[in-house]
Amino acid sequence: MICVLSGGTGGAKFVDGLRQVMPAEEITIVVNTGDDLLWWGLYVSPDIDSITYVLSGMLSRERGWGVKGDTFLCLQAMGQLGEPTWFHAGDRDLAVHLLRSRLLAEGKTLLEATSVICGKLGVKARILPMSNSRVETRIDTPVGELSFEEYFVQRWYQDPVKSVRFAGVSDAEPAPGVIDAISSADAVVIAPSNPVTSIGPILAVPGIREALVSARGKIASVSPIVGNSPVAGPAGILMAAQGLPCSIAGVVQAYEDFLDVLICDTRDARAADALRKAGLRVQCTQTIMRSADDKAALAREVLSFVVGDLIKEEPSANTAFRRVSQP
């Protein structure tokens, strides 16, 4: 069993590779829900949707989000009604938002609603929202506090970021199955997702970070930063706002209390050496995922690093980085 922590388009791409190289039934994905929003009165969970669409073969790979071949006529009509249109919910995509919203209105939890939708779409991997509680990533900027989707989609992450918080997280509990999935996995892989707003909300749910620190399997992170720049999106700005350098060292710093293996791009070989000298296990490989083959190759390499012979034969050298987190 492999447990993946994921959010954003990088996470979806990584899971797209993973499903090519191992049985979907053996994958559990713990997904960020800090980006969730009420859109046109519907409950939309962008990161759960992306993972659901990737695993059901429905994801638009051109866009990296939404349903392939989707149309946007409802969106156009909403614009004519004077409603906001900056979040691009497609016509086919709406079906998932409608069904989830109805299930939630009927009293189902987000996990239960996710399971129903995954079942209908033939998703064999297990998708777990990080929590059934509402946790909202809030970005403080000079124009005020924004939701993540307002900051990222509506305003194209143009605003300087003062700080990031996860509203509601202190009262949140991990969704049923999350702690067990982390604790019992043969390996935990942190997808190449934004450490602050994709993985950060997951780690902020009380109990999840502790479960990672005490997990029995190896914990690897695929760096979303290559050559001191994020592969996509605002990770650099957000990491800076959290006091993290935009580098593979910054990624390690975000996860230092539980990380066993950092997987970074070959372009970061020099920075990798420095981290190795500090005692961390670092593997360099090709991490940019353009084609289906790129994705499969990265997934295969990551698996070999965390559960393959390589890991079994070498002693772990990461004790310096593995310590219990201080709440």
Add this chain to the structure above:
Amino acid sequence: MICVLSGGTGGAKFVDGLRQVMPAEEITIVVNTGDDLLWWGLYVSPDIDSITYVLSGMLSRERGWGVKGDTFLCLQAMGQLGEPTWFHAGDRDLAVHLLRSRLLAEGKTLLEATSVICGKLGVKARILPMSNSRVETRIDTPVGELSFEEYFVQRWYQDPVKSVRFAGVSDAEPAPGVIDAISSADAVVIAPSNPVTSIGPILAVPGIREALVSARGKIASVSPIVGNSPVAGPAGILMAAQGLPCSIAGVVQAYEDFLDVLICDTRDARAADALRKAGLRVQCTQTIMRSADDKAALAREVLSFVVGDLIKEEPSANTAFRRVSQP
């Protein structure tokens, strides 16, 4: 001011004509809401939608319902999710359902939500739901009690009808403005709608029938029955279930306590004579509305009968038919 009572496709067609021959600002339409349904968790009001679409120029005239040029991709996707697909909500159509549902969830009344949507779509006529309360037309059949849309759309009105009731109507109040619109109108026109399930629910709302009986303007009905058959839909079956003959006499019987003028098709000239002998004013004209010109011509004729010189010059001969209804 003209007040129209309307429901169904016949009502929408009639209003489509009326808007061509008089200023929209002088039309108030009191609309049946007995067909309203929760569909995919959204509040859908088929008759309000049809009138809204007709008055905003959005109605699909080919289908007689929904938005012209609409697509049904969300519906397809809903089918893939195992959700029901028998009610054909289009992608553009969904925008209105989404906005209305959100407004209702925010605490707005159905009238307020309708006004917001009409304002956004540039509708200049006034559309009033018969009531802000939920009134549900229920059709008792051998397979059980069905909602109107289940009976009509899902099951193609194939089931024998034992009876019809309007659940919730005894506790319902007319929406604000309904009684005044009826009472103060220069004329009230009952559209060529099904007397049982389109006009019946409106008349069953406490106070509306009484307002018609005491209305100052003439009250005309355009018969939806031509030559002992309904122009469209299950009116005949439903009238029979309510003990009404499927004929222009049956239409008169449904409205006998307030009707001043029956407008029927020229094909019913003989039956019209019989009604005239019984003391009712009856006007025969071409009532089948195929083209935009047909609709305009019928609307113009109806207006001439109810507010034109003809009416002003002739004494009303309908006192035999006009009596206070017995509750």
